[in-house]
Each structure stands twice: as C-alpha cells, then as structure tokens.
Amino acid sequence: SAVISQKPSRDICQRGTSLTIQCQVDSQVTMMFWYRQQPGQSLTLIATANQGSEATYESGFVIDKFPISRPNLTFSTLTVSNMSPEDSSIYLCSATGANYGYTFGSGTRLTVV
Amino acid sequence: SQQGEEDPQALSIQEGENATMNCSYKTSINNLQWYRQNSGRGLVHLILIRSNEREKHSGRLRVTLDTSKKSSSLLITASRAADTASYFCATASGTYKYIFGTGTRLKVLA
Numbered sequence: 001s002a003v004i005s006q007k008p009s010r011d012i013c014q015r016g017t018s019l020t021i022q023c024q025v026d027s028q029v030t031m032m033f034w035y036r037q038q039p040g041q042s043l044t045l046i047a048t049a050n051q052g053s054e055a056t057y058e059s060g061f062v063i064d065k066f067p068i069s070r071p072n073l074t075f076s077t078l079t080v081s082n083m084s085p086e087d088s089s090i091y092l093c094s095a096t097g098a099n100y101g102y103t104f105g106s107g108t109r110l111t112v113v
Numbered sequence: 114s115q116q117g118e119e120d121p122q123a124l125s126i127q128e129g130e131n132a133t134m135n136c137s138y139k140t141s142i143n144n145l146q147w148y149r150q151n152s153g154r155g156l157v158h159l160i161l162i163r164s165n166e167r168e169k170h171s172g173r174l175r176v177t178l179d180t181s182k183k184s185s186s187l188l189i190t191a192s193r194a195a196d197t198a199s200y201f202c203a204t205a206s207g208t209y210k211y212i213f214g215t216g217t218r219l220k221v222l223a
Binding site: 104105 | 155211213214
C-alpha cells in the first residue's frame, strides 16, 4: 500500500489563526480524504479531496472553515481556518488507489489555545 | 448515519486471553475493514473483508462478517500487551468513502 507523510505531527495554535496540514503520498492514488478525530471519539469524515477541483464536503463541514486543495494525485492540504478551542482534534488524511487498500497518515494533533 | 457501533466500548483482559469486539452497521456494504490506533496516532489497517466473504484470518486475527445481521467481529487470540489500542471498524457502500465505527478501547494487562 501507499505511504503517506503528514505534517505537522502536532501544533499548538492561537485562536483566530489558521493552520495548514499537508499530506504527501509516495505513489499516485485515486482518492484522498480528510478526517477529524475529536478527543476520545471516532473518526469523522470532513471531505473528499478531488484532484483539480473543489473538495466534496460532508454534512456539517464547509469550505470556508476547512479549505482543501489537491493540485495533483499525490498531494493534498487541509486548512483549519479561524480556529477556536473546539477545533482541537487529531486531523488525519487517508488515501486509496486501484491496486491497494486504504492508508492513513500519522495524524496531526492540533491544540487551539 | 451509516456509522457503525462497536461493543464493548472498552475491554480489559489479561495477556494470553482472547479479545473479541463486535461491530454493527446500518446499510448494505461492499466491504468492511478493521483498524488499530495506538494512543491517538494514525490508523493501521488490519484486515479487509468483502461482503461475499464470511471469515478471514491474518496471524492472530480472525474477522467474521454476517451481512444478514449487518455485523462483524474481530477476534484477537493470545493477546499481548502490545495489542493495547483502540480498534475501529469501517464500512464502505459502493464508493471509496469509509464510515468509521465508534471504536473499542482494548487494554491487555501483563
């Protein structure tokens, strides 16, 4: 399966600021996704990152808050905008391709103070 | 929501014992996967079972799938302290998009 490098691994941010998380996959993948995992909870899908077009957001998530880019088949970014303490979570990217299963990045632990 | 529910929410066993956790889901699926997560880190893929399969093995792991009951189970045999983690099931129904269950926190006591 593919290997995903996700960074930063963790960050502490001031409220009102924005943080961009990057994921780089070591091979071309069909689909890339972004998840949020709030403390002690399961994973919630934020959006599907579409290559060369706007991401597809799940209910409860909007582009203004979580802008996503995917300029090519191996790279995507998620920005958490105008952060508040409620945005403190682990953010994970994942990817899948035609020839292998589902792979996750190591996650970004975000704390908003 | 298609989100799966897992039980138990938490499980504590002695090293060497078997651990069984269950996942139930709501809609028809193409496949179901199990993942492990250590201490809030990234998820590690354990096993995928397709909707036309009933049982799958991988090392000390055994997964069953009952599509009539919309449920799956993960059995870890001869557990080790290193198996301490959270375990999640994830289901896909026709697309690559997976919905995750609520998770089971397993603690294996040495």
